[in-house]
Amino acid sequence: MQAEVKQTDQEVKHAEHSEFVSFTVAGQAFCLKITQIREIRRWSPVTILPHAPADVLGVMNLRGAVIPIYDLSARFGLQQTEASERNVVIVVSVHGKPVGLLAESVSEIISINPDDIQDTPPVDSRNTMEYIQGIISHDDTMVRIINLDAVISAPEQVLP
Amino acid sequence: MSGSIQDTFFEECEELLEATDEGLTAIEGGDHNPEVVNAIFRAVHSIKGGAGAFGLDDLVAFAHRFETVFDEVRSNRLDLDEKLIQLLLRSSDHLSALVEVARDGGQVDEAHHDTLLAALDEYIPEEEEDLSFEPMGLGGPTPVGDLGGFAAAPVVPQEETYRIRFHPLKEMYGTGNEPFFLFQALRDMGELTVTLDENELPGFDAMDVNDSYLAWDLVLVTKEPRSVVEAVFEFVEGLCELSIVGDHDAEAEANALAALDAMFSAPPADGAALPDPSPEVDSGTAAAPFEPPVPAPEPEATPASAVEKASAPKAESGKQEQRGGPKPTLRVELERVDRLINAVGELIINHSMLAQQIANLNVADLRDVETELEGFKNLARDIQEGVMAIRAQPVKPLFQRMARIVREASAATGKTCKLVNEGENTEVDKTVIERLSDPLTHILRNAVDHGIEKPEDREAAGKPATGEIRLSASHRSGSVCIEIKDDGAGVNRPRVKQIAIEKGLIPENAELTDSEIDNLLFMPGFSTAKEISNLSGRGVGMDVVKNAVTGLGGRINISSAPGKGSTFTIILPLTLAVMDGMVVSVADQTMVVPITSIVETMRGSDDMINNLGADGTLLSIRGNFVPICDVAGALGLYRESEQQAGVYLLVETETGQRCALAVDDIHDQRQVVIKSLDGVCGEIPGVAAATILGDGKIAMILDPESIIAASPTAAAFDTERRLSNAS
Missing domain, CATH: 3.30.565.10 (Histidine kinase-like ATPase, C-terminal domain)
Structure with a gap:
């Protein structure tokens, strides 16, 4: 799955600019630092893990490694994603282990000046506060920066 | 001292202790062969040597007593009676304990240590009490002139003078062997005179830094038999030109002796008569800038410098001489082997994927492809078995x-x-x-x-x-x-x-x-x-x-x-990496049940199923009733399709309890590669691990024991039976 890359308006990129990959989950725009992402794959049915919580979709074979796949939408407390071939799995590395995150679609790569990142305004949801590291405005939409370490806790605590 | 060298020492200790144990067990079994005693002596001596180099004084002191007693046995001054054998066995245990303490830290049982030391001392003659000891190897420079303490054995079997001509080939330096240590070992046996023969040294420009030009003439006066002297050169066999001539050697060797005598009596200038051990000169290295030759030109005076230079092996390609004795072995990091095992697992999975893809191709004539695929499969199996054999140990x-x-x-x-x-x-x-x-x-x-x-x-x-x-x-x-x-x-x-x-x-x-x-x-x-x-x-x-x-x-x-x-x-x-499994489907999921737990499989019909109570069901097999455990229910899975569990796997638990696992269908029996779920998710009741099937999908490997435990009916039935013993 190729992410569509748009050149940003800025002609000159500053050294401190970092690149983020933005994607949609349950209709909302999120993004992750490009260095956190190992690869992006098309969704293919996963193997169900018995007794797993609703946001753990199952496990997938990534070139011989067994990796767990999370439904980001369910993880954020939004509705569960009806996974289809149009969806993507973003493979990230958390706590040194590969983990797959199901997202609706990948949008683009955006270059962000760290100064443009705004703190998450206090909202009445502790989960949101933990999971969202900050927000930025890009092309008049709000893009949420995911705090990966908070979303995916260490493997032992994933399942009850 | 670097940790890795110490690790190697402890690894070797392990082997040496094993050898000691093995020898002692043989002696306990009545085998008093001098070779066995010698083997133990050498093993203990090596431990002592290494321990000395690392300053492990307790270990050295104990190993020394232990070794001295063995020396007494070896020279037939002590009888191996039952009491002594038991003491030696206990001492060997204690030696292992000391090694463990030295490696992992901890406390030695002081009282036990002292008792054993005292007991061992009873067997040691007075004059042997001197504890002077030169560490062999690793210790660095030790003056050659100082004689080891335990060389002076009190009883004289027969003093003999050996004339040794020792000319290392360049390969010897490549293996990390060092003449100095050999001479040191000889010196421990008696009076040793070392003369360097540097006649072969060519002019400065003609010198090849990788070649060996030095030879030594040694005269050793010792009471040790010839075999012990030869044993010193055991490890450099084939890596040097060596001749050992005893003054009292039998006339049988008269011919050879004459020739060698001629050589020895020849003035030093005649050293060139020796054949050049390695005439071929590597043109690439010959052109290299000047470096001192591997052994320092004055070995008597500067053994230390020789240690430093020779310890960095120049030639990686030191030829392994074909010779008898123990099979050559290779120390490999476990991680490398495991990586290989993983890769072979992938290969096998890859093969089944390929086979499945080809079968799906819908081509009329696949015979040729199938033959080749079969060959591929056999090769993959061969590799797998080979790799598994690396991990296998007696x-x-x-x-x-x-x-x-x-x-x-x-x-x-x-x-x-x-x-x-x-x-x-x-x-x-x-x-x-x-x-x-x-x-x-x-x-x-x-x-x-x-x-x-x-x-x-x-x-x-x-x-x-x-x-x-x-x-x-x-x-x-x-x-x-x-x-x-x-x-x-x-x-x-x-x-x-x-x-x-x-x-x-x-x-x-x-x-x-x-x-x-x-x-x-x-x-x-x-x-x-x-x-x-x-x-x-x-x-x-x-x-x-x-x-x-x-x-x-x-x-x-x-x-x-x-x-x-x-x-x-x-x-x-046999192995933890692959196992034979039965591929089944449960609630539209493919799963694997270990074949070892399955007693038999059968297709069930309605008249075989009997209800017991509200929701307990029993399967009747030839007049016996066993509880049915629905795998899908136990795993919390729900069937989307209409298909009902119609196939039963009769499994037996360790307690001998039988249970029929109900699954939807059985597909295949095959070897699967076990993929641990550790770190992927927490422990899942009923699931032991995962594997990757031919289509690239992951399948859970079930653990029948915990499925039965998780299944309410079967577990309840089991408890019931256990408590009342109704059957």
């Missing part, structure tokens, strides 16, 4: 350690028993060996503590006073069978039952069969020791043993006959 070292456990346990309980090992060369996966150590230790301690009776009781029962524990390993149809059999009193069933009742493990009115009582030993929280002895019965019981064995994917059984003894049987899979 159980011998493990069994030898167990002999020590039995000795210690016997000493602590005042019982006499011996351990007989069988099938020591049976090879088992390295991980299995490592993780078997604790359970075996526990079983053996139990066997000595609870199984074997006191000597007087044994005699009263008409048995030999010395108890016998038989530890055997064998391969049995794709698994490894380890058996621990003692000839003790057997399980005291009335007492076991009473304890189980007291501890509330079974109801008071329970009626249990003999084997059910025996298996009570494996229940958590069960311990029969009347009082907690410091040997077994530390609150952890046989359930720990059982868990360790099941953790390895194995099973453990006990059988016992009153008055005759008990037998523990441990059945383990």
Whole structure:
């Protein structure tokens, strides 16, 4: 799955600019630092893990490694994603282990000046506060920066 | 001193201690062959040498006494009687303990240490008490002139003068051997004179830095026999030109002697008469900028500099000479082997994917492709077996350690028993060996503590006073069978039952069969020791043993006959990386059930199913009723399709309980590569691990035991039966 890359308006990129990959989950725009992402794959049915919580979709074979796949939408407390071939799995590395995150679609790569990142305004949801590291405005939409370490806790605590 | 060298030392210690144990066991068995005694002496000596280099003084001191006693035995000044053998065995155990303390830290049993030292001292003649000792190897510079203390043996067998001509080939330096250490070893035997022959040294421009030009003429006056002198050069055999001529050597060698004498009597300037050992000159290195030749030009004065220079091997390509003796081996990091095992697992998965894709192609004539694919499969299997064989190791070292456990346990309980090992060369996966150590230790301690009776009781029962524990390993149809059999009193069933009742493990009115009582030993929280002895019965019981064995994917059984003894049987899979599994489908998911747990499979019909109570169902198999456990229900999965569980896998648990696992369909029986789910997710009840199937999908490998435990009906039925023993 190729992410569509748009050149940003800025002609000159500053050294401190970092690149983020933005994607949609349950209709909302999120993004992750490009260095956190190992690869992006098309969704293919996963193997169900018995007794797993609703946001753990199952496990997938990534070139011989067994990796767990999370439904980001369910993880954020939004509705569960009806996974289809149009969806993507973003493979990230958390706590040194590969983990797959199901997202609706990948949008683009955006270059962000760290100064443009705004703190998450206090909202009445502790989960949101933990999971969202900050927000930025890009092309008049709000893009949420995911705090990966908070979303995916260490493997032992994933399942009850 | 760098940690890695020390690690190597401890690794070698392990091997040397094994060799010592092996030798002592042979001696205990009545084999007093001087070679065996020599082998032990050398092993202990090597430990002492290494320990000296690392400044492990306790170890050196003890090893020295131990070695000295062996020296006495070796020179026939001491008789190997029963008392001495027992002392030597205990000393060897203590030596292992000292090595462990040196490696892992901890405390040596001081009293035991002193007792053994005193006991060993009784065997050592007065003048041998001198503890002067030169560490061999690793220690760096030691002046050659200083003679080792224990060279002066009091009794003179026969003094002999050896003239040794030693000319290392350049390959010798490549293997890290160092003339200095050889000379040092010779010097320990007696009076040694070293003369350097540097006549072969070419002019400065003609010198090849990688070649060897130096030779030495040595004169050794010693009481040691020729074989001992030759043994010094054992490791450089084929890597040097060597001649050893004794003054009193028999006339049989007269011819050779004449020729060599001519050489020795020749003036030094005639050294060029020696053939050039390596005439071929590497043009690439010859052009290299000047470096000092590998051995320093004045070895007598500067052995240290030679150590430094030769210790960095110049030529990686040192030829391995083909010769007899032990098979050449290679130390490899475990991680590398495991990486290889993983890759081979992928290869096998890849093969089945390929086979499936080809079968899906819908091409009329696939014969040629299939033949090639079959060849590919066989090759992959070959590689897999080969790689698995790297991890496989004989159980011998493990069994030898167990002999020590039995000795210690016997000493602590005042019982006499011996351990007989069988099938020591049976090879088992390295991980299995490592993780078997604790359970075996526990079983053996139990066997000595609870199984074997006191000597007087044994005699009263008409048995030999010395108890016998038989530890055997064998391969049995794709698994490894380890058996621990003692000839003790057997399980005291009335007492076991009473304890189980007291501890509330079974109801008071329970009626249990003999084997059910025996298996009570494996229940958590069960311990029969009347009082907690410091040997077994530390609150952890046989359930720990059982868990360790099941953790390895194995099973453990006990059988016992009153008055005759008990037998523990441990059945383990050959490897932890692959297993044979039955591929089944459960609620539209593909899963794998280990073949070892399946007794039989059958397609069920409605008239075979009987209801029991509200939701219990029993399957009737040839007149027997076994509870049905629906796998989908136990795993919390729901069927989307209409298909009903119609196929039953009859499985047997370790307690002998049978249960029919209901699955939707059976597809195939095949070898699967086990992928651990550790770190992917937490523990899932009913699932042991995962594997990757031919289509690239992941399938769960089920654990029938925990599925039955998770299934309400089957588990309830089991408890019911256990408590009331209705059958």
